[in-house]
Amino acid sequence: MTSQPPGPILEVENLARHFRSGERRRPIRALDGVSFSVNRGQTFGLVGESGSGKSTCARTIVRLYEPTAGRVTLDGADITRLSQRQLRPLRRKMQMVFQDPYASLNGRMAVRDLVAEPLTVHQPELGRAAVTRRVKEVLDQVGLGEDHMLRYAHEFSGGQRQRIGIARALAINPELVLCDEPISALDVSIQAQIVNLLRDLQRDLGLAYLFIAHDLAMVQHIADHVGVMYLGQLVEKGPTDRVYGNPSHPYTKGLLASIPTPDPRVDLTDRPPAIEGEIPSPINPPSGCRFRTRCPYVRDICAQTAPKFTDLGDGHDVACHLYPAAAKQDDRVE
């Protein structure tokens, strides 16, 4: 990493996305006021349990979902209120890689056409020969040969399919790639291949990643900064070594403690259970701090007011009433 911190390619401010719920009138507050930024050429990891709003966050950033509130700034331009047509030229800077390489690739298209599709959408001026040249180039970057071009996705293994998905995202030279659980459907040895590939591509092409995963160890390995989400909100964020080295929110502590250690000398039951209970419904989240129903340190104030972010130094922020001093400006939606 360079000594001078590069500027942000993506800034997310108080981003929220609510969904209508069927049975009751109350909305599902899937994403409820999240702020963070992703620096150029760096990786921001987003972790949390299922239902914490990680994927909703990514999908709202790329406007697959319309935001309910908040602002998304891509390379200095506010893209929150742009129409889809206005958004299109800016979309070139931001691409997405999905979890399931089985579901996200059209089985009726050959690899060449899958990878060419974003090019024909975003650069219609390119001729067929130029498109094919570019397809070969990105396939080579992701470790696939041009002999794969005429084959179909179902002929490939999961890891190779994810390479095709990455090639598709890279075809139009984005600056930011949002990876939504890009490795969780893959085998362990293949996960390492894909993570190594993503890191090589970052180094060679200067890519920034928003990397969403529930595998906390892998996020620690790949991310420069990390944000921990719980029930639609961030509870802690900061440089990866700070957050993992000194987890400060009780949820982060519990989450890290519940990862089994790959060390046979440590028995699972040697330590007390990490976090009791389950994540509550986002239709009716707990008042005050949303984690209070599972928090071992819960106090009266936790039910009354939502904690604000406290800066613990070096950009390590935690939203918890255990850290009341030097409260930063409020960057939460009430």
Place this chain on the structure above:
Amino acid sequence: MESLLEVRRLRTTFRAGRSRHDAAVQAVRSVDFQLGRGETVGVVGESGSGKSVTALSLVGLLPKTALVEVDKLTLDGASISHLSRRQLRDLRGRRIAMVFQDPMTSLNPLMRVGRQIDEMISAHDRRLTRRERKRRVIGLLAEVRIPEPEKRYNSYPHEFSGGMRQRVMIAMAMALRPEILIADEPTTALDVTIQDQVLRLMRRLQGESGTSILLITHDLAVVAGMCSRVIVMYGGLIMEEAPTTSLFAQPMHPYTIGLLGSLPALRQGQSDRLDSIPGAPPDMTAPGDGCPFAPRCKYARVRCERALAPYYAVADGHRSRCWLLDAAAPGADSPFGEADGELRRKVVPLDD
């Protein structure tokens, strides 16, 4: 340790098509192992390694397209390889229980959860009255920490979270105090926090009933925390078997070494590359004569592609199927590090 389950030369093939000329998938090529009483053994491997098919073959839960052959399969000394479907059904649940990755595929979505557990108990124990059974079911739900078990008795599976459904499955599996619990990726679909809760539950119930657990998983960290012994499968074969501590301290197969290297948490420096294993899992319709891992193994030699290595006993209870352990293998570039020479002097080939 007293051997409760003994498996020798288990082979399972699936017919790929209708014609007998169609290639068959050799999912399990030859597997032998033992499971001791009260022991927890982990079976690790990637998709297609044959770990789940091994488990399903043991309890007769494969479709009719599967051909299961085994030289010896004994439970507590008595052969169970020639049981009728009906005898097998009686055995399952009562003596050998199973828990799968996705509880939704094992639960009937149209039937209240309490009724399903009740039905399972009455199928195996006809002496209990309806009222006794209901009390038993509520007790089981409470035992796996389902909140408000009396109320939850009448809930449908979709009203439960994934973690609660898996706890219900474990309650059902443990209801009849089976001798063996086969858990096939029981926590793979769950969050780490819930995985922690479910593994602890399995451990607690095991402590109370003395059940042996065969834990099938792709997650070596789960194995490290739960199992005393590990079996590493690849391409339908056991590549290495060892006490868990030995396997992590001194893995003796390049595949195991690769798997351990792929784990980010084991590594120190964040900027390091992970030791990924190149290539993809093998084609199980034409496994060939050589080691199935040879095409992905950076130590592979001509011999590895031609013939399958025998098992070599590395230490007590530690065996590995790799030509690199042979006395004639060259010591240079060994994956086993500096201890290579000394280790190989101790190695003994095992009879198949």
